[in-house]
Amino acid sequence: MNTIFLMNSLWVMVAAVLVILMIGGFILLETGSTRMKNAGHIAGKTILTFGIGSLVFWAVGYGLIFGKGNPFIGFSQFFYSGYDIDGLPLSGSVFFLFQLAFAGISLTIAFGGFAERAKLSTYLIFAILFSVIVYPPIAHWIWGGGWLAEHGKQDFAGSTVVHLTGAMAALAATILLKPRIGKFNKDGSANNLAGHNQVFTALSVLLLWVGWFGFNAGSTLSVDKAFFGFVAINTNLAAAAGTVAAMIISWMVLGKADVPMMLNGALAGLVAITASCAFVDTWAAVLIGFIAGILVFYSIRFFEKRKIDDPITALSVHGTAGVWGTLSTGLFATNELATVGKPGLFYGGGFHQLGVQALGVITCAAFAFIVSYILLSVMKKAMNGLRVTEEEEIIGLDMSEHGSYGYPELVKAEQKLKAQ
Amino acid sequence: MKMVFRDHFKLNDLHDEIIKKVLEIAMIQVSTHYGSLPSPFSFFVMGSAGRQEQSVWSDQDHGIIYLNQGDELKSYFLALGKEISKGLYHAGYPYCDGGVMASNPYWCKSITEWQQQITKWMLESSWETIRYLLIFLDGRSVYGESEYVERLKNHIYQTANKEHLITKSLSNTLYFKKGINMLGKLLVETHGQHSGSLNIKEVGLFPYVNAVRLLSIKERKQETSTLLRLEKLSETWFPADGKEFYQQQFLKLLNYRLWFGDQTDYDSGHYLAINRLTKEQTKEVKDIIKNGTALFNNVRRLLEKEGSYGDE
Helix, strand or coil, X not given: CCHHHHHHHHHHHHHHHHHHHHHHHHHHHHHHCXXXXXXXXXXXXXXXXXXXXXXXXXXXXXXXXXXXXXXXXXXXXXXXXXXXXXXXXXXXXXXXXXXXXXXXXXXXXXXXXXXXXXXXXXXXXXXXXXXXXXXXXXHHHHHCCCHHHHCCCCCCCCXXXXXXXXXXXXXXXXXXXXXXXXXXCCCCCECCCCCCCHHHHHHHHHHHHHHHHHHHHHHHCCCHHHHHHHHHHHHHHXXXXXXXXXXXXXXXXXXXXXXXXXXHHHHHHHHHHHHHCCCCCHHXXXXXXXXXXXXXHHHHHHHHHCCCCCCCCHHHHHHHHHHHHHHHHHHHXXXXXXXXXXXXXXXXXXXXXXXXXXXXXXXXXXXXXXXXXXXXXXXXXXXXXXXXXXXXXXXXXXXXXXXCCCCHHHHXXXXXXXXX | CCCHXXXXXHHHHHHHHXXXXXXXXXXXXXXXXXXXXXXXXXXXXXXHHHCCCCCCCCCCCEEEEECCCCHHHHHHHHHHHHXXXXXXXXXXXXXXXXXXXXXXXXXXXXXXXXXXXXXXXXXXXXXXXXXXXXXXXXXXXXXXXXXXXXXXXXXXXXXXXXXXXXXXXXXXXXXXXCCECCCCCECCCCCCCCCCEEXXXXXXXXXXXXXXXXXXXXXXXXXXXXXXXXXXXXXXXXXXXXXXXXXXXXXXXXXXXXXXXXXXXXXXXXXXXXXXXXXXXXXXHHHHHXXXXXXXXXXXXXXXXXXXXXXX
16 A cells, blocks of 8 residues: 555545534534523534434435436445545545535534524434435535536535535525524514623634634645645635634624624635635635625625524525635636636636536525425425424423423523513 | 603703602601601702703602711601602602612712712722712702702812822723714614614713713812703813804704604613604714714813823
8 A cells, every 4th residue: 555545544534533523613603602591402413413414424425426327416335334446545434434524514504594493303304304315416516526527616625515505405494494583573673692602602613713624625635745735724814814804894884893793704714715725826815715704794684684594694604605615716716726627717717617616506506405495395394393382492492302401500590580 | 741752951840840749749658657857858860860861761860868867867768768769660760770769778868978978989989989979970959958969069079189080980981882883874773672773872972971071070060961061161171163062962962862762661762763864864963973972082082181190
């Protein structure tokens, strides 16, 4: 076995571990951005659905994405058993684990739209359906040699595949579930159901930020020329610019440097650079992240105005920034770096690549949204609703779905006060 | 009655009338239980009532100063304070969250005890006690011996310089809610039942009230209403536009609150429904807020400059 093969495997193994740790980031992000009475439930179900997603990926997900098939779906290599894969410069099992982690992240993002009101059974069933029917086709189209890959679509680490797909499922879910109790007033104005712990949210961003080095830099799948270093720099710069941009815009418009908004800016920068991190220069990475930080601010306000309740702002952070990130390579991909597809508009490539990117965004978003919407509608009928009862929602999903609170003393003390 | 709700001055006179009526009823109640008045006293109001800047709804802020001393007097006037609070509550004035009411021993004392308490507040001069002093300086006697409040204010002014009252008061009132963002737009509430409305109390009125109160302390005035305080202050503080200009601006703002505020209850009364204003009115509100902020910053600069020369 040659050294490069081993080094590639080792590097991607480290990256896979980093990406799986991002699940921890999402636990903190989602619990921090929501209320105390749902904290235990949210933390627990995130681990649980990653478990389900892993099993499904092993059984069929991997085969549907990377198996031999047609431009629309793969169809072999089910129940992967750890063998090496022809033509891969690294161990097959490491590659498998890395891809499994990505599928898990996309699923976790989708569940952001379910927060604080979906039944546990909704999570369990949709975890299976999403992992078989929603994620694999899109991943196959772009990464598994499907029709968008042939088309030259640039999505280095998955702004579209992972983030936009997850966000579209979240959108379908949040529309079908309807807003949480108390989110909107009768006159249409929104209330701020503030998250219970900004420290969790900030730590989640740090965890995700570091995890993203696995996500993006690991997507090189090799140590060749240590290119992963360059990808990591772009990733870091975009996150930094997104943070600063969101803080500036919230300061300018709201008069305050809003902490949750600043954190959303960091994540938006990371999501946006995910597609383009290997194709653009460092200055473009800064610009892409900066614009993502501003977009996320207006996107959050846009959804709230339309009375779409997005508890952890998954639609804006992963959806809007995902779209922008995917389109950005159509503008900024350079001649030397565009190893897939063509250079962007600003590098003499004309509108070609931008068109390819736009087509990819539209078809993938539409597919993820429509299929998720149909699946969840059928579930809604079959399961007699996706949502817990009003009473259960008020006492909190910790109690209604699991029988104990994540913060037993605090929640009980609070309820006692209210009853008085 | 409807006319009263359109006229700031008539409305505040009406509030005074109601308060006096409640007080008279309370005095009868207390005298049937505890006998006749044991001492001359003053019943005074503070906060927006003290400044005669109440809107349709207002909460309670009041205290009692009585002349003689003794435990029996204490329980007599506390009973009176309790009766007044209860009466005002039934008349539609919510209780004060901070307990600034004559039913609280802290705000119901003999004049000697009041003097001791004020000295203690001055010496301690923590954020909290400075805040009490500022509340007290907005005090206005509505019944009884108005001279007691004046005496106590003079007591504060006697040691004001030594205790650096101005500097401390300044840092106590520096924070207020921003009303206009960098793009020049009004910062309305973005969430909750008052979405789209402007918190006119914190954003608009406070800068004027606080700036003018500071100057009034500086010049040791007895007046409490912002308009009257401006009347009495020397012109030197207002070089550019003159104090009359600020009086007009402040009165306009009070009227906007009265005419366009949400008058459903006390809390809502602080919110101005911007969408009910015309374009010109919105611009005027914006200008008034800008002028208030500029006034406050100017006063702050002047006072800080003086402070740094050590005249305090």
